[in-house]
Amino acid sequence: MATRHLASWVHNLKYSDVPHVVVNSAVSSFYNWAGCAIGGSKHHATVIAHDALKPFFGPPQSSILGHKGKLTIDAQHAALLNGIASHVHDYDDTHLDTIIHPTGPVASALLATAEWKGGYSGQDFLLALITGIEAECKLGLAVWPEHYDVGWHITSTTGSIGAAVAVSKLLGLSEDQTVHAIGLASTQVVGLREMFGSQTKSFHPGRAAQNGLMAAVLAQGGYTSSEIALEAKRGWANVVGVTKSDLGSSLERWLGFGAGAKESLGLHTTTQPGRWETERNSFKPFPCGIVIHPIIDGCVQIHSEFESQSFDLKDIEEVHVTVHPLVLELTGKKKPKDHLESKFSVYHGAAIGLIYGKGTPAQYEDEVVQDPMVISVRDKVNAVAEQSFRADEAKIVVTMKDGKKLEKHVVHAVGSSEVPLTTELLEEKFRDQCEVVLGNSLGATSTALWNVEDVKDMRDLSSIL
């Protein structure tokens, strides 16, 4: 029932069914994704994957983003490489209720498909993107939090299915074919949390994009799968959510084929509008695990006071931060040795906020992570968990050698649903990431992305990217 219901919803959804606020969120999600994919295209991990897999590349169908002069390869590998690039700086988007980074797997598969086939408008693209993001987040909600606690990287485990339904929607698969695409995607479960801190973390959304693309293409060709892949006794939800009880009800609640659950998939009637997860997507102001964001936010604010009051970093005696317990579980690396590990260090986050007054990919490069001055501030940071704190809350107290204290209590971090990233900040983030790669064409590219809804053929847009 869950699989069939999801396929039917995806198949039947029309652009006019989607509230405009949801479309706007999808546009921002795509904009943010494109910036991340372009910005991550020069990262070591992306380059290694490109070079290692080059012998297998098929015909030129789809672009690898971030290359001056078009570089096109087969759609499968383009989906993988753009997916890796979009996640490699840990700078992408976040569906806060599940900490899924939803756009990576879906947009990577979808843009590659749109370019390969041609003839799809910006609205076709956005509608498909929305079906994918909704599918990922609803399925994530259904297995949350046990699925994540056990050790699955929820972005990619749901991402394969999100990418599959999105590509199914774009290619115009029938409802039955979409059922089989969901089955083929659900059986490819990629992503262990143990990989956090290594390049394999960014491989996850890339591989999820490929999994979904392959699933949809095979299903379109007539390859068969289970028709109850999501809800069966030994199907997706029960296997990847094995420590959670009553997954049947949970699927029913979030996919909404029970009696009008408020949180169900967005519906076509105004009497039962459902809940759109795309609208709840947020964008990272800092390129690291989202739980560190309130600490960086607070430290950036304290940095301004340092500057205005002419304090010297050398005079810091101690930096005491109070955080949600998950912060230490996920990001407790006291002495990160390189850029990948620094993403999982609340201590590094606090230090760069205080020293630089910002947290962009530049503050996570190896040279910064290994800089003695940064290390000296980092070593002064102590972090304590406080059960009553929310995940987007933090308190920072900097004690100077003369006993003076600077304090900051961040109630909701920038980038949270209460303090969303403004369009200006999104554009600043885009500029930060893409300036080196895009040069003069940065402004035009940014504008073209914001106008995706009006694009006649997505091939035109990707030729700009």
Next chain:
Amino acid sequence: MATRHLASWVHNLKYSDVPHVVVNSAVSSFYNWAGCAIGGSKHHATVIAHDALKPFFGPPQSSILGHKGKLTIDAQHAALLNGIASHVHDYDDTHLDTIIHPTGPVASALLATAEWKGGYSGQDFLLALITGIEAECKLGLAVWPEHYDVGWHITSTTGSIGAAVAVSKLLGLSEDQTVHAIGLASTQVVGLREMFGSQTKSFHPGRAAQNGLMAAVLAQGGYTSSEIALEAKRGWANVVGVTKSDLGSSLERWLGFGAGAKESLGLHTTTQPGRWETERNSFKPFPCGIVIHPIIDGCVQIHSEFESQSFDLKDIEEVHVTVHPLVLELTGKKKPKDHLESKFSVYHGAAIGLIYGKGTPAQYEDEVVQDPMVISVRDKVNAVAEQSFRADEAKIVVTMKDGKKLEKHVVHAVGSSEVPLTTELLEEKFRDQCEVVLGNSLGATSTALWNVEDVKDMRDLSSIL
């Protein structure tokens, strides 16, 4: 420790370390695999996958087996398609302690790699194949049976890792690179048991082959992963074996880095020889779930008595079979509607044994499954579970309308470790599968496969296949 230990074992194993009886099993495993891959190359599922994915094919590097006139595509897709073909008739091999079909994922990845790169001898190939099969089966034993019970298709969940270590071995990766290859493979967990009975089941070993090949190639290029992927708290064993307790000890027992466990990985010294899982591989005499084999075996024997005593099928009143409980759980489909479902019907297995006196892929074609005569015999079959029976044991009682009874108690089915398939039967199976495809060259191909150990360059062998 488990990951490092496995990588070190793989990296250091020499051909001279492997007992010849193990090499012989590897040769039989490869022979049986090649027959299945050739025989499955014309199956609907293989053809659909080929046609659907053709737009993405890269340069000609590796053969798709079973095509007259060489058909070469990129190694990644060749691994996928040969992997699908080798499993699609459910006719491959079985490591009975885990019901893993070990050769499919490993040989599919390995042959594609050997052809792509060139210069690898038959001994290089067999040594790599053995490392892959050992890795799969040892890891399977470590998470068995909870992992399978929950709903994972253990052939492909361990197959990605087996394929990765085999390709790592063949390509000569360092121990460190092999560690990362294991990590990259372990995070790609493919295969839900819910897919049994659909074409997606055969997709699993094919995708596992690709996962492993990609993992090894990325690791060779320098892509990093966890160094404790198998044993970490949120690593492979704990995540995919979450309902099993004490996985650390289990890994230690089967990989054997504890104090000289008898079942450890085969070692280089005669004082601690370990246990070789390759030697325990078995080959299916019938193209269906292995638990049905004792029933078919018994019914084939009764068929001979029918013939010698001139009984008529129409005079059967009832066929009563007593089986291990797992038989009904896995293969209890009373009214299979097509060839895929018939593989999971103990009733169909009994009927074709009685009617045809054999069980080859021909007895599982749609026309046979839907034949009224077959249906009439199938409908007379009743199956009862008996807790005290082993999985390779069955009792069949055929009652004729005149009250006469024919009985057969199969203590160990043909193909079990007690009654292994003879070389003659393996060759007969090869002939059955490959005659249509290979025609006149069948004999030469069969001989070439048996002589794989003497091959100078595996490219020479694949040009014959």
